[in-house]
Amino acid sequence: MKVASQLTFKMRGNTKPFGWHQDNGYGELDPCNAETALTALDDNDQQTGCLWDIPKPHRRGQIRPPKEQTVEGTAAQNELVVEADESDAIPMPLKAGQTLILHCWTLHKSEGNYSPDRERRGLFLRYADADAVEVYDNRKPRLGRLVEGSSRFAEVATFERDL
Numbered sequence: 001m002k003v004a005s006q007l008t009f010k011m012r013g014n015t016k017p018f019g020w021h022q023d024n025g026y027g028e029l030d031p032c033n034a035e036t037a038l039t040a041l042d043d044n045d046q047q048t049g050c051l052w053d054i055p056k057p058h059r060r061g062q063i064r065p066p067k068e069q070t071v072e073g074t075a076a077q078n079e080l081v082v083e084a085d086e087s088d089a090i091p092m093p094l095k096a097g098q099t100l101i102l103h104c105w106t107l108h109k110s111e112g113n114y115s116p117d118r119e120r121r122g123l124f125l126r127y128a129d130a131d132a133v134e135v136y137d138n139r140k141p142r143l144g145r146l147v148e149g150s151s152r153f154a155e156v157a158t159f160e161r162d163l
């Protein structure tokens with residue numbers, strides 16, 4: 001099921017980079033099979049700040065932010081930049097209409113848009129398992145209703161029963 005949609009515009013002159021991160025760092029899900037599909041709305045490349053990624057994300061698994069970067073047990077809404085060995089990093093330029101699929105553990109980043117005349121717009125759609133639950137602080141589940149299926153978290157099952 002789709003859990004989030006996000007239109008991202010990195011307009012010419014916006015030279016702010018977005019540091020290395022995993023999408024599962026922003027609201028950690030269990031099970032964590034989530035995928036993000038980024039569809040380019042403009043042709044993009046390194047000059048316009050295309051995404052970079054580091055392949056083979058399963059080798060690293062989830063990288064948790066230090067405690068001081070979280071707020072009330074949840075991942076902070078500000079950028080959660082993680083340390084990355086950039087030696088395997090590759091740019092992922094896209095033509096308008098092409099889609100890049102990122103596993104929720106894939107480390108990715110973008111640089112600024114240094115083009116004098118081109119924008120870099122993209123649509124991010126994030127998909128997760130229907131029984132996915134957000135977890136925080138040592139894998140405590142955030143209480144909420146499942147879209148489908150049953151939860152292996154007793155707290156969530158109790159919450160749903162008491163609704």
Ligand SMILES: O=C(O)CCC(=O)C(=O)O
Binds near residue numbers: 008110124
């Ligand atoms: O659009 C960008 O520059 C990066 C956004 C991104 O990686 C994300 O939202 O996960």
